[in-house]
Each structure stands twice: as structure tokens, then as C-alpha cells.
Amino acid sequence: MSNLFEEIKDKLKDANLSIVLPEGTDERIIEAALKLKEDGIIQPIVIGSKNDLEHTGLTVIDPNSYEEMDELVQVFMELRKGRETEEQARELLKHVNYLGTMLVYTKRAHGLVSGAAHTTAETVRPALQIIKTKPGISKASGAFIMVKDDLRFVFADCALTIAPTSEDLAEIAVESAKTALAFGITPKVAMLSFSTKGSAKSKETEKVVNATAIAKSMAPEIVIEGELQFDASIVPAIAAKKAPGAAVQGDATVFVFPSLEAGNIGYKIAERLGGFEAIGPILQGLNAPVNDLSRGCSAEDVYKLAYITAAQALI
Numbered sequence: 001m002s003n004l005f006e007e008i009k010d011k012l013k014d015a016n017l018s019i020v021l022p023e024g025t026d027e028r029i030i031e032a033a034l035k036l037k038e039d040g041i042i043q044p045i046v047i048g049s050k051n052d053l054e055h056t057g058l059t060v061i062d063p064n065s066y067e068e069m070d071e072l073v074q075v076f077m078e079l080r081k082g083r084e085t086e087e088q089a090r091e092l093l094k095h096v097n098y099l100g101t102m103l104v105y106t107k108r109a110h111g112l113v114s115g116a117a118h119t120t121a122e123t124v125r126p127a128l129q130i131i132k133t134k135p136g137i138s139k140a141s142g143a144f145i146m147v148k149d150d151l152r153f154v155f156a157d158c159a160l161t162i163a164p165t166s167e168d169l170a171e172i173a174v175e176s177a178k179t180a181l182a183f184g185i186t187p188k189v190a191m192l193s194f195s196t197k198g199s200a201k202s203k204e205t206e207k208v209v210n211a212t213a214i215a216k217s218m219a220p221e222i223v224i225e226g227e228l229q230f231d232a233s234i235v236p237a238i239a240a241k242k243a244p245g246a247a248v249q250g251d252a253t254v255f256v257f258p259s260l261e262a263g264n265i266g267y268k269i270a271e272r273l274g275g276f277e278a279i280g281p282i283l284q285g286l287n288a289p290v291n292d293l294s295r296g297c298s299a300e301d302v303y304k305l306a307y308i309t310a311a312q313a314l315i
């Protein structure tokens with residue numbers, strides 16, 4: 001993965017991109033912003049108090065004195081088509097995540113990383129309302145790149161859709177395969193379940209069976225297999241027993257979890273017990289890159305996610 005970051009930095013060298021970090025009151029954010037500034041590859045823009053942050057030498061936007069706030073309020077009201085009054089819009093844009101998201105929407109910044117001090121809902125709701133999903137994508141989803149030594153996997157959805165339908169899971173599978181490709185991972189997608197190839201039958205397993213069929217029809221060029229238990233997706237000998245002839249033979253690289261419960265719990269177990277580094281959640285399917293952090297993140301996580309976010313802006 002260290003190579004991946006070197007590759008990313010190399011690609012970004014002449015791109016002149018800026019990433020907004022709305023949580024200027026969090027020490028981890030400031031530490032990461034200073035490191036990004038020192039690298040000189042992407043420009044961090046921190047939202048916070050100019051007085052408190054003056055000594056850092058960082059580019060700071062202060063919601064209380066931002067000279068372009070009136071313009072942002074007008075743009076926000078236009079895009080929200082009268083859902084908020086001007087007073088409500090002004091109030092919302094005092095929230096750092098709304099202001100940061102508007103900076104991205106109006107192309108004053110190329111991407112946003114937040115969530116060290118906010119919940120996922122507080123971080124992503126402005127992006128869902130303002131930046132919205134790409135044409136043809138019905139729901140955004142959140143993937144993690146899981147890294148340990150030379151192993152790299154994509155786990156999804158670990159962040160957004162609480163109870164995905166078969167259609168949602170299929171879309172998550174295709175988007176996750178694209179995320180894998182974008183970060184140098186050859187996608188082999190496992191649609192996870194507690195059943196392998198009909199070993200159990202229930203509405204939950206049927207949902208994954210249907211999702212697999214839909215995903216295959218959406219992207220016949222991608223290797224997608226399901227329904228698979230985790231062991232059958234990652235251990236060749238178990239795949240040979242439980243799923244002989246399946247397109248994935250213990251060599252899956254992209255794991256699509258059947259619900260947010262499974263995905264969020266699964267990535268944290270791999271991270272905290274399995275010793276994997278969890279980079280993300282990387283939001284997939286949005287019109288511009290906005291990425292959430294776990295509140296348990298380190299300054300290093302913020303720093304790395306800022307590079308990943310900038311790399312998404314180039315895709």
C-alpha cells in the first residue's frame with residue numbers, strides 16, 4: 001500500500017488540487033493538514049476560527065467571516081429549490097460540513113474529508129443533498145480499502161445503506177469493483193451471505209442470490225460470484241468444497257456485505273482483531289469526492305484519506 005500512496009502522490013504532483021477539511025477544531029485534522037501542506041502536493045483548506053488557527057500558517061476559512069458566504073447561501077437555496085428559507089440556509093451553512101460541501105459543489109475545492117468529530121450521518125447528509133449521486137446511480141455507498149502487508153481488499157457497503165435491496169447490493173458490487181480498479185486492485189467480487197450456493201434458503205439468502213444475478217447483468221465483464229460465505233470467498237480449499245466451479249475460488253478481492261450491520265461490524269473486526277489498516281469509508285457514486293472518517297481515526301488516517309480523496313477527483 002505504501003507503493004499505492006507513492007503512485008497516488010506521483011499522479012497528483014501537477015494536478016494542483018485542494019481538499020477541504022471542515023473540522024478545524026480537531027487536533028488530528030490540524031496535524032494531518034500540516035503534513036499535507038509540508039508535502040506540497042495537495043492544498044488543505046481548513047474550516048475553523050481564523051484567530052485560533054492563525055499560528056498554523058494553514059489556509060483557513062472562517063464561517064463567521066467568510067466573504068463569499070452570501071453567494072454560497074444563494075447557490076444553496078437555488079439547488080434546494082425552496083426547501084429552506086434564506087434564514088434556514090444561512091444557519092445550515094454555519095455548520096462546517098454544509099459549508100465544506102458547498103465549497104466542493106461550487107468548485108472552490110476538489111474534495112472533502114470529514115467525520116473525525118462528526119457522525120457519518122452528519123458528514124454525508126450535506127453531500128447527499130448537495131453533491132448528489134452520479135447519473136445512473138441510485139444510492140451512494142461507502143467502501144473501505146483494507147490493507148495488510150501485500151494484501152489489499154475492498155469491503156462495502158460499510159457506511160451508508162442500512163438495509164439494502166437486491167438492486168442496491170448489485171449497484172454496490174459494481175461501484176466497489178470500480179473503486180478496486182481505481183486503486184490498483186483487480187476486482188473479483190464476492191456477494192457475501194451466511195449461505196454458499198444454496199446451502200441455506202431464506203429471504204436473506206434470496207436477496208443476495210438476486211443481487212448477484214442483477215450485478216452480473218449490469219456488468220458482465222466483472223467477475224462476480226454469490227451467494228458465498230466469507231470462508232468460501234477467501235480460502236481456496238473451502239471454495240473447492242462448498243462452491244466447486246464458482247467463478248471466485250477463494251480469491252475474492254471485493255467483498256459485498258448483505259447489510260450495513262454486517263459490513264460495518266465486519267470491517268471493524270478485520271481492523272481491530274485482524275490487524276488490517278482500514279482506509280475509508282470512501283464514498284462511491286457521488287458527483288464529487290466527499291469522504292467520511294471514523295471518529296476513531298488517527299491523524300495518519302486523515303492524511304491518507306485526503307490523498308485518496310484527491311485521487312478520486314482525478315478519476
Ligand SMILES: CC(C)(COP(=O)(O)OP(=O)(O)OC[C@H]1O[C@@H](n2cnc3c(N)ncnc32)[C@H](O)[C@@H]1OP(=O)(O)O)[C@@H](O)C(=O)NCCC(=O)NCCS
Pocket residue numbers: 120121122124125128129133138139140141158159160161162264281
Ligand atoms: C446515509 C443516511 C445519513 C441518510 O439518512 P437521512 O439523511 O436521514 O436520509 P433522508 O432520507 O432524510 O435523505 C436525505 C437526503 O439524502 C438522500 N439520500 C439518503 N440516502 C442516500 C444514499 N444512500 N445515496 C444517495 N442519496 C441518499 C435523500 O434522497 C435525501 O435527498 P434530498 O434531501 O435531496 O431529498 C442514513 O441512511 C444513515 O444514517 N445511514 C447510516 C450511517 C451510519 O451511521 N453508518 C455507520 C458508520 S460509517
Ligand SMILES: CC(=O)OP(=O)(O)O
Pocket residue numbers: 115118119120158159264280281293294295296
Ligand atoms: C465508518 C464508521 O464506522 O464511522 P464511525 O466509527 O465514526 O461511526
